[in-house]
Amino acid sequence: QVQLVESGGGLVQAGGSLRLSCAVSGSIFSINAMGWYRQAPGKQRELVARIIGGGVTTYVDSVKGRFTISRDNAKNTVYLQMNSLKPEDTAVYYCFLQQRGRDYWGQGTQVTVSS
Helix, strand or coil: CEEEEEECCEEEECCCCEEEEEEEEECCCCEEEEEEEEECCCCCCEEEEEEECCCEEEECHHHCCCEEEEEECCCCEEEEEECCCCHHHCEEEEEEEEECCEEEECCCEEEEEEC
């Protein structure tokens, strides 16, 4: 079993920054990808950023240049540094991990950006 625990969400003013963390524990063998989705009220869940294989990163267009995903293999933790936050970034952010054909999810952390 794999467990993902997120932290770092909160309330911030537009233009501010937050850093999300996702600590992974359990039966970790060969991770294919890790990253972050988000879901705003009334909207579908969307992939925000992910890191795969040898460290290749991808981002949704709306966060490029503002968000940075990184991974600390020694700590089994993935981070999402979010700068220049906008009200439209408000959502519940979910950490995910893909391993051996299975997806694992964290419980979600709320990010609220006030205008």
